[in-house]
Amino acid sequence: MSELRVSSIETRGVPGKKRYAMVIDLRRCIGCDACMVACKAEFDVPIGVFRTWVPYKVVGKYPNVRKMFLPRLCNHCDDPPCVRACPVGATYKVEDGGFVLQRYERCIGCKACMAACPYNARFMLPKHRTYTDITRVVDKCTFCHHRVTQGLVPACVQTCVGRSRIFGDLSDPASEVSYLVSTLPTQVLRPEEGTKPHVFYIGADRNRTEYGRDVYNAPEVLEADRAAFNRNHTI
Amino acid sequence: MGEFTIFHTVAWPSTYAYYFFVIGISAALFFISGLSWFREEFKSLRTSSFYISFALLVVGGLLLISDLSQPMRFIYTLNPFYWNFTSPLTWGSILLVLFGAASVAYFLAMQKNDAALARKLAVVGSLLALGLPIYTGFDLAVHQHRAVWNTPLIPVLFVALSLISGAAVASFLAKGEARLLASLRQFMLVASAATAVMLLSLLVTTANGGSASELTFMFMTSGLLGAVFIGLGVVLGTAAPLVVLLVPFGKQSSGILLASVLLLVGGMALRYSILMGPQIVHTYF
Numbered sequence: 001m002s003e004l005r006v007s008s009i010e011t012r013g014v015p016g017k018k019r020y021a022m023v024i025d026l027r028r029c030i031g032c033d034a035c036m037v038a039c040k041a042e043f044d045v046p047i048g049v050f051r052t053w054v055p056y057k058v059v060g061k062y063p064n065v066r067k068m069f070l071p072r073l074c075n076h077c078d079d080p081p082c083v084r085a086c087p088v089g090a091t092y093k094v095e096d097g098g099f100v101l102q103r104y105e106r107c108i109g110c111k112a113c114m115a116a117c118p119y120n121a122r123f124m125l126p127k128h129r130t131y132t133d134i135t136r137v138v139d140k141c142t143f144c145h146h147r148v149t150q151g152l153v154p155a156c157v158q159t160c161v162g163r164s165r166i167f168g169d170l171s172d173p174a175s176e177v178s179y180l181v182s183t184l185p186t187q188v189l190r191p192e193e194g195t196k197p198h199v200f201y202i203g204a205d206r207n208r209t210e211y212g213r214d215v216y217n218a219p220e221v222l223e224a225d226r227a228a229f230n231r232n233h234t235i
Numbered sequence: 236m237g238e239f240t241i242f243h244t245v246a247w248p249s250t251y252a253y254y255f256f257v258i259g260i261s262a263a264l265f266f267i268s269g270l271s272w273f274r275e276e277f278k279s280l281r282t283s284s285f286y287i288s289f290a291l292l293v294v295g296g297l298l299l300i301s302d303l304s305q306p307m308r309f310i311y312t313l314n315p316f317y318w319n320f321t322s323p324l325t326w327g328s329i330l331l332v333l334f335g336a337a338s339v340a341y342f343l344a345m346q347k348n349d350a351a352l353a354r355k356l357a358v359v360g361s362l363l364a365l366g367l368p369i370y371t372g373f374d375l376a377v378h379q380h381r382a383v384w385n386t387p388l389i390p391v392l393f394v395a396l397s398l399i400s401g402a403a404v405a406s407f408l409a410k411g412e413a414r415l416l417a418s419l420r421q422f423m424l425v426a427s428a429a430t431a432v433m434l435l436s437l438l439v440t441t442a443n444g445g446s447a448s449e450l451t452f453m454f455m456t457s458g459l460l461g462a463v464f465i466g467l468g469v470v471l472g473t474a475a476p477l478v479v480l481l482v483p484f485g486k487q488s489s490g491i492l493l494a495s496v497l498l499l500v501g502g503m504a505l506r507y508s509i510l511m512g513p514q515i516v517h518t519y520f
Contacts, residue, residue, distance in 0.1 A: 055240035081379060087324035088308075088317040108311050109304025112324050114246035118380035120520055124244075124304055136304040192445075193380045212450040214519045219238050226518075229242040 007079045009093055010196065011171075018097045019170040020076070020143055021198040022157070023180045026205075028164040029069045031056055035156035035165060042144065042155040044132045048233070049123040051141040052156055057207050068205040071165070073156070074121035074141035075189065075197030076100050085116035090138075098198055099145045107137035114138060118193045143167075170198070245514035250302040252507040255371050256400065258295040259393065259502070262364035263401020264288035265338065269357030272350070276414040282345070283408045288364075289338050296331060323373040330370055334363040368397035381513040382448035383441055383455070389509070392433045398426040400502040403495035411488050420491050423498060424480045431473050434505075447516065455512040464508035472501010 011017040031054060039045060039052045052073040059068050080100045082091050090106040091113050093099070114122045122140045129135055144154030148167075152158070157167040168175035177200075180186070186200040189209055207213055218226075268285040271277035300309045311317050312328035319325050337360040344353040372390025379385055402422040409415045441452045455464045476494035484490040 050241055053241045056238065058237040084319075084321040085324070085377070086319055087322040087328060088311045088314070089319045106308075106311060106317065107305065108308040110302075110324060111246040111304075112322065112374075115381075115514070116378055118517075118520075120243045120517065138304075190380065210446065211520055212446045212516060214240070215450050215453075215516070218519075222238055222240070226242050230244075233242075233244050234248070 006194065009080070009083065010078045011095060011098055012078055012196065017095060017171060019078070019198065020097050020099065020148060020167065021170040021177050021181070021200060022073070022143070022154075023166045023177050023186065023200045023202065024071050025164050025166065025180070026069060026201055026203040028162040029054075029071060030162050030164075031067055031069045032161055034159045034161055035071060038155040038159035039141070042147075044129065045139075046126050046129055049125070049139070051121075051139070055208065057205070059205060059207055068208055070201070070204060070208040071156075072119070072121070072189075073199060074100060074117075074143070075119050075195065075199045076141075076143055078196035078198065079194060081116040081118065081193075081195060082113035082122065085112040087112060094145070097145075097148070099143050099148075100140070101142055101145060102138060102140060104134045104137045104139075109137055111138065118190050118195060119197075243518045243520075245511065245518060247510060247514065248302070249507060249511070250298055252503070252510045254295050254298045254302075255368075255393065255506045255510070256503050257291045257298065258367050258371060259397030259506075260400045260404050261288045261291035261295060262334075262367040263397045263399075264291070264404060265334075265341075265364045266361045266398075267401060267405050269341075269361045272354045272357050274418070276412070276418055279410070279412060279415065280405055280408055284405055285338075285342065285345070287404065287408070289342070292331070292335060292338065296335075323370050323377055326366075327370045327374065330363060330366045334360065334367060337363050365394065368393040375509070378513075380447070381517065382444055382451040383437065383509060383513050386437065386440070388433050388437055392430065392437070392509075395426045395430045395433065396502050396505060399423055399430065399498050402426070403498045403502070406491050406495045413488070416488055416491050417486070420480055420485065420494075423476070423491075423494060427473055427477050427480070427498060430505075431477060434469055434473060447513075450516045450519075451513050454515050455508055460508055460512055460515070463504050464512065467504035468501050468508055469505075472497055472504050476501065 005012055011019055033054055035052055036054060043051060045051055052071060054069050054071045056067045056069045058065055060066055076098055080093055083093050087110060088106055088108055090103045092101060094101060122138050125135050125137055125139050127135055147154060153167045157165045166176050166180060168177035170178055172178060181200055184202055186202055187204045187209060188197040188200055190211060264284040265288040267277060268281050268288060271281040300306050303309055337356060341353060341356040341360050344356050369390045372393035375384035376389045402419045406416060406419045441448045454460055476497040479485045479490055479494040485494060
């Protein structure tokens, strides 16, 4: 029986359509940030903004403490709110593959997609960049569409030293991501929003995945940094 | 360090709150101008409220364009090949153009003293004007992950706020005409009573919602934003003018003008806090 599809844009269970997904096995993530660096290098991502980022939180009580990492990126939702929100169709979903991409030449910079994204995965490119002339439009992770269409895996997956990030086609029952998603307990971020994310986590900690938990008892030093960031960043 | 994260900015800055404010006034003033063809007491406001409505429409358009990071590409929103009808921003760009065109046609009909045509255009323009606060409400309401925004109340609340702000501005243009002020007082009274009920409903449902609602409630009722929302928006900008309008002093010209000032302050504060509250919460995710 095919899966229930609520929106016509969804490709779950549609025969012949690839559905790329990433599984992030947090048991294997060591927080080396190589994925962030690889992404920055691949796309000349400017200072201060990120297509992928790895926040962490120290959890537990001494001596049983550990850093819980939660690599973040665009979830390439099956039903992406950003695509619905864009007034000029500058954001679109590639039907075969499920990539959610951006037409830079069409983006007007209204930030509706940024407001619509439940994952904070979108950001505004600054006015000045050193090597790339795409500026002052919204940008995001592309699941390395340019690499995947040439048979490569995304740069962050390629560089992940612990093989924490695994990439593949969920529609292919023989793929590693299909195997992991079907055999291991996985989580997605904010499932209640109905976005059907294509980024799955194994072993995620609720201190990082649950919406808003960071607001409670936010470390004072972090709040000072946040205040400084807010003072200096206008979009 | 026990924690590391990157920070996120709010997507829509206060420019949008100013836009909601001016476009709400513009829509309501056009409605009041149009009403003058059907209700005698509004006749003195026919041209003055129309001129201000049109000026604010231009200001609103410029505010929207100035907030774009690619301002010259605003023209793309008018390209039918780019239209995306799942986005309320598309409805808005079409509505703004149609409302602007209706306003110009209405102005020309008034200039030619063509009363029959002006009456028809007043009705058409008023319906388009009604669409402006409704679409701005949907701009917010369609975001499924934002507490407060994602409620059916927001478009209706924006219509009520539009009527309040427009009537408040019109009361300054009324130049003390007793009958006109009495009608405007009725508008403000009914719309601000409806706003009070909607705000109460919004507060109660938000306070008893899920984690996102709970946090949004916390941000909107404490600290600086709490002072803006509860202090300026709810107490000073909704409850106080309601009381002023209900007591005998509120039937006098000075009472109505005082209530108008309070309602304008409240209208701006409510729009600002409703825009910013849910966005601040989200920067923590």
